[in-house]
Each structure stands twice: as C-alpha cells, then as structure tokens.
Amino acid sequence: MSEPVILAETRAGVRTLTLNRPDRLNAANDALLLALTEELRAAEADSAVRVVVITGAGRGFCAGQDLGDVSGRAMTFTEHLEHTYNPLIRTIRGLGKPVITAVNGVAAGAGASLALSGDIRLWAESASLIEVFSNIALVPDSGSTWFLPRMVGYSRAFELMALAERVNARDGLRLGLCEHIYPDETFRQDVQTYAERLAARPAHALKLTKQALAAAMSSTLDEALDREAELQQLAGDHWEHEEGVTAFKQKRAPEFVREG
Known part of the structure; x- marks a missing residue:
C-alpha cells in the first residue's frame, strides 16, 4: 500500500x-x-x-x-x-x-x-x-x-x-x-x-481579521473603514469579546478555547 x-x-x-x-x-x-x-x-x-x-x-x-x-x-x-x-x-x-x-x-x-x-x-x-x-x-x-x-x-x-x-x-x-x-x-x-x-487566540476574531485584511488589500480607505465597522459588530456580539473583557477586569488570562 x-x-x-x-x-x-x-x-x-x-x-x-x-x-x-x-x-x-x-x-x-x-x-x-x-x-x-x-x-x-x-x-x-x-x-x-x-x-x-x-x-x-x-x-x-x-x-x-x-x-x-x-x-x-x-x-x-x-x-x-x-x-x-x-x-x-x-x-x-x-x-x-x-x-x-x-x-x-x-x-x-x-x-x-x-x-x-x-x-x-x-x-x-x-x-x-x-x-x-x-x-x-x-x-x-x-x-x-x-x-x-x-x-x-x-x-x-x-x-x-x-x-x-x-x-x-x-x-x-x-x-x-x-x-x-x-x-x-x-x-x-x-x-x-x-x-x-x-x-489559543480568539478564533472568531481572527477569522474576521483575515476577512478584513483580505478585503482591505484591494479596497479604498473608506471601504476598509466601513467593513471594519461591520465586522467589529460581529466580533463584539460574540462570546469571545465578553470573555476578553471579563478576563481583563479580573486580571487573568482570557480563555478563548471552549471544549465541545
């Protein structure tokens, strides 16, 4: 074989x-x-x-x-x-x-x-x-x-x-x-x-970051700003953001990996 x-x-x-x-x-x-x-x-x-x-x-x-x-x-x-x-x-x-x-x-x-x-x-x-x-x-x-x-x-x-x-x-x-x-x-x-x-980094946020960078490579500044605003809302609505803010307030490392 x-x-x-x-x-x-x-x-x-x-x-x-x-x-x-x-x-x-x-x-x-x-x-x-x-x-x-x-x-x-x-x-x-x-x-x-x-x-x-x-x-x-x-x-x-x-x-x-x-x-x-x-x-x-x-x-x-x-x-x-x-x-x-x-x-x-x-x-x-x-x-x-x-x-x-x-x-x-x-x-x-x-x-x-x-x-x-x-x-x-x-x-x-x-x-x-x-x-x-x-x-x-x-x-x-x-x-x-x-x-x-x-x-x-x-x-x-x-x-x-x-x-x-x-x-x-x-x-x-x-x-x-x-x-x-x-x-x-x-x-x-x-x-x-x-x-x-x-x-160990926030997977959803990195996915959106990839999207933003890929689009920005062939867009104007105005288009990039508009897209960042849209993607930032998606990131802010995700549980990763809540975890990051909570960890910051509690002075601990954030846990961006969830089992299951």
Missing part, C-alpha cells in the same frame, strides 16, 4: 498537513494538490482545528510542479492551473482559520507560491525560495505575482522572477518573506509551539 501524499496530524488544536513526496522534494502532482485542498477543507469544517500548518516531509518544502506529471497530458496550462493550483491557493487564503506555511527546505516555482500563501510564514535556517519559472520560460503562477510584489515591491519581485535568484532564510527574513527563522534541528517543535500560541 503506497504512502499518502498528504500526512495529517492534529495536536493541541493544530492540524499539521505534511506534503509527503520526500524522494521528489515534495514536487507537486495532481494527487498531492487535490489531496491538500481536500485536507484544508476538512480542517475548515473541524471545530477541533484552530490553526493549520503546511510543511514538507524530508529536506524540501515543495520543489514546484512535478514536470513528469504533466508531460503528455491533455490539459492546457490554463486548465491545469484552474483545476489544481488556483483552487488550492484560494482555499488557503479564504480559510476561516490561520494558515502557517512552515518552510523546512527549498520552496521553488509553484512551491514558492505555496510558501508565500500562508497568513504566517515560518522558515527553517536551511530554507530557501526561488521563483524558478523563467528558467523554463514560463510566467510565475499560483499567486506569486500577487504575493511577492506586495512583500518586496515591484522591482525586487521582478528581479527575483526574471533572474530566478535563490533567497536564503536570512535574506527572506530581511525582505519580509517570513516572520521567523528557527534552527533546523528544532524547527518542527518550534513551529508547533508557535502554532499553539496562535491556537
């Missing part, structure tokens, strides 16, 4: 989804992409899951598209993206729970896009990112043209894409491609510890 292409584990409210093709540096084929999308949707529906972590097995995060998987296929490039990568990226960005991309090694091509798609990006010291598309005369896809310039600016993004320059972890942190770097030997536990901190 073959190994599953996605390994799923839940601990302390954190669902870790591990890309599991280590012999191929977790290069993406259709089975992996579709399975990851389904696992994300399952995590969305599971009330026990408060945070999702996406990482890779072995020494790579994701080496991009497995070119052997697309050779001779009947689909066009556009059809393939619309069938696999685009639904995956939309699912990640639209998930009502925080998504951490834990980059444990190389993230190349579409794997770079996946690495950049997280709400929070944590890198191991040995991690690297490369927009490798121009090496085979293709255009960056799977969201890279949206994510990267918003993080590093237009000109730097174009340079990284045009020259296919590899970005190491230290430069990734300096450029804003990740929030934290952890030692390779403790990376997985450090990611779990960080994710558990996030899982």
Whole structure:
C-alpha cells in the first residue's frame, strides 16, 4: 500500500498537513494538490482545528510542479492551473482559520507560491525560495505575482522572477518573506509551539481579521473603514469579546478555547 501524499496530524488544536513526496522534494502532482485542498477543507469544517500548518516531509518544502506529471497530458496550462493550483491557493487564503506555511527546505516555482500563501510564514535556517519559472520560460503562477510584489515591491519581485535568484532564510527574513527563522534541528517543535500560541487566540476574531485584511488589500480607505465597522459588530456580539473583557477586569488570562 503506497504512502499518502498528504500526512495529517492534529495536536493541541493544530492540524499539521505534511506534503509527503520526500524522494521528489515534495514536487507537486495532481494527487498531492487535490489531496491538500481536500485536507484544508476538512480542517475548515473541524471545530477541533484552530490553526493549520503546511510543511514538507524530508529536506524540501515543495520543489514546484512535478514536470513528469504533466508531460503528455491533455490539459492546457490554463486548465491545469484552474483545476489544481488556483483552487488550492484560494482555499488557503479564504480559510476561516490561520494558515502557517512552515518552510523546512527549498520552496521553488509553484512551491514558492505555496510558501508565500500562508497568513504566517515560518522558515527553517536551511530554507530557501526561488521563483524558478523563467528558467523554463514560463510566467510565475499560483499567486506569486500577487504575493511577492506586495512583500518586496515591484522591482525586487521582478528581479527575483526574471533572474530566478535563490533567497536564503536570512535574506527572506530581511525582505519580509517570513516572520521567523528557527534552527533546523528544532524547527518542527518550534513551529508547533508557535502554532499553539496562535491556537489559543480568539478564533472568531481572527477569522474576521483575515476577512478584513483580505478585503482591505484591494479596497479604498473608506471601504476598509466601513467593513471594519461591520465586522467589529460581529466580533463584539460574540462570546469571545465578553470573555476578553471579563478576563481583563479580573486580571487573568482570557480563555478563548471552549471544549465541545
């Protein structure tokens, strides 16, 4: 019986989804992409899951598209993206729970896009990112043209894409491609510890925060202000807000996780 292409584990409210093709540096084929999308949707529906972590097995995060998987296929490039990568990226960005991309090694091509798609990006010291598309005369896809310039600016993004320059972890942190770097030997536990901190935060408020940020990326200030007012009412009517205020008055830590 073959190994599953996605390994799923839940601990302390954190669902870790591990890309599991280590012999191929977790290069993406259709089975992996579709399975990851389904696992994300399952995590969305599971009330026990408060945070999702996406990482890779072995020494790579994701080496991009497995070119052997697309050779001779009947689909066009556009059809393939619309069938696999685009639904995956939309699912990640639209998930009502925080998504951490834990980059444990190389993230190349579409794997770079996946690495950049997280709400929070944590890198191991040995991690690297490369927009490798121009090496085979293709255009960056799977969201890279949206994510990267918003993080590093237009000109730097174009340079990284045009020259296919590899970005190491230290430069990734300096450029804003990740929030934290952890030692390779403790990376997985450090990611779990960080994710558990996030899982202890108010889930409903964070869901609304994701919605507000996503909309604000393409809205005017007036539109953002109006949306904040609407979402703030939803947050204020939720039990989490009452708990936060009560805990503040009682000078104790709030308890935002309820059993059952």
